[in-house]
Amino acid sequence: MLHVSMIGCGAIGAGVLELLKSDPEVVFDLVIVPENALDNAGATVRRLAPEAKVGLGLNGTRPDLLVECAGHRAIEEHIIPALESGIACMVVSVGALSEPGLAERLEQAAQRGGTQVQLLSGAIGAIDALAAASIGGLDSVVYTGRKPAGAWKDTPAERDFDLDALTEATVIFEGSAREAARLYPKNANVAATLSLAGLGLDRTQVRLLADPDATENVHHVEAHGAFGGFELTMRGKPLAANPKTSALTVFSVVRALNNRAHALSI
Numbered sequence: 003m004l005h006v007s008m009i010g011c012g013a014i015g016a017g018v019l020e021l022l023k024s025d026p027e028v029v030f031d032l033v034i035v036p037e038n039a040l041d042n043a044g045a046t047v048r049r050l051a052p053e054a055k056v057g058l059g060l061n062g063t064r065p066d067l068l069v070e071c072a073g074h075r076a077i078e079e080h081i082i083p084a085l086e087s088g089i090a091c092m093v094v095s096v097g098a099l100s101e102p103g104l105a106e107r108l109e110q111a112a113q114r115g116g117t118q119v120q121l122l123s124g125a126i127g128a129i130d131a132l133a134a135a136s137i138g139g140l141d142s143v144v145y146t147g148r149k150p151a152g153a154w155k156d157t158p159a160e161r162d163f164d165l166d167a168l169t170e171a172t173v174i175f176e177g178s179a180r181e182a183a184r185l186y187p188k189n190a191n192v193a194a195t196l197s198l199a200g201l202g203l204d205r206t207q208v209r210l211l212a213d214p215d216a217t218e219n220v221h222h223v224e225a226h227g228a229f230g231g232f233e234l235t236m237r238g239k240p241l242a243a244n245p246k247t248s249a250l251t252v253f254s255v256v257r258a259l260n261n262r263a264h265a266l267s268i
């Protein structure tokens with residue numbers, strides 16, 4: 003039986019609790035949210051994980067695993083201190099690691115605590131193949147992210163394009179994964195995950211499109227190297243609770259927890 007504390011109880015966190023509510027091998031003891039989210043999280047947790055507490059931090063408790071489904075700030079606030087104290091962690095807000103130095107700080111915290119932090123694949127697939135291919139040497143990784151025009155509201159694209167008036171798929175950004183993450187931090191998870199598994203933030207090329215006809219978050223990856231090459235197209239259905247997040251992200255967290263909790267891991 004795996005005792006888990008989870009940070010965040012939004013679209014991903016609630017989806018994870020829902021899918022694991024009948025699994026006796028994965029037990030949620032604590033859900034951590036900021037003060038202004040305590041009431042909402044309390045209602046969700048009472049419904050989906052009635053044995054779990056809701057709180058502002060670990061406060062000295064030691065779960066077998068701490069899983070982050072919350073956002074960039076939660077990594078600084080909760081994950082780094084937990085790693086330092088030897089608690090194994092999983093991170094879904096991988097885009098946060100495009101901030102200079104944060105990936106190294108996570109690794110050092112885990113080393114000091116004698117534990118491990120696992121970066122989850124989230125909305126994208128083939129991370130196993132890309133990370134294996136990088137051992138033989140990669141020549142190029144090109145990522146194209148295509149989302150409904152509305153998904154780019156509250157980003158720099160809104161300043162440069164009239165998103166509501168687009169009539170065809172429009173490239174809103176072209177450049178390195180590092181620059182994509184700087185300008186579009188809330189859409190940086192897939193680009194950062196591909197970079198960390200593959201060629202790094204500076205050599206991973208990114209194109210982002212706003213598509214008025216799209217109803218899905220489409221992620222296309224093309225990689226070449228000593229291993230050969232691959233192309234992948236994911237057509238991710240957005241979560242109703244947060245259209246910026248693909249449903250596969252929830253399933254990827256559940257898969258990772260299953261792999262830790264169950265006797266067979268795949």
Ligand SMILES: NC(=O)C1=CN([C@@H]2O[C@H](COP(=O)(O)OP(=O)(O)OC[C@H]3O[C@@H](n4cnc5c(N)ncnc54)[C@H](O)[C@@H]3O)[C@@H](O)[C@H]2O)C=CC1
Nearest residue numbers: 010011012013014035039072073076095124125191244247
């Ligand atoms: N790796 C990937 O492919 C993907 C990663 N994500 C990332 O996952 C994270 C969560 O996404 P959603 O559930 O859709 O967001 P959401 O906005 O629906 O939920 C976020 C939850 O985290 C809580 N929270 C925010 N800041 C916190 C903090 N400092 N400490 C504790 N709790 C905090 C909020 O109260 C809320 O419960 C985001 O960072 C998002 O960028 C999202 C999609 C794909």
Ligand SMILES: O=C([O-])CC(=O)C(=O)O
Nearest residue numbers: 125189191192219247248
């Ligand atoms: O599709 C998703 O769930 C999220 C996404 O593009 C990203 O954060 O890079």
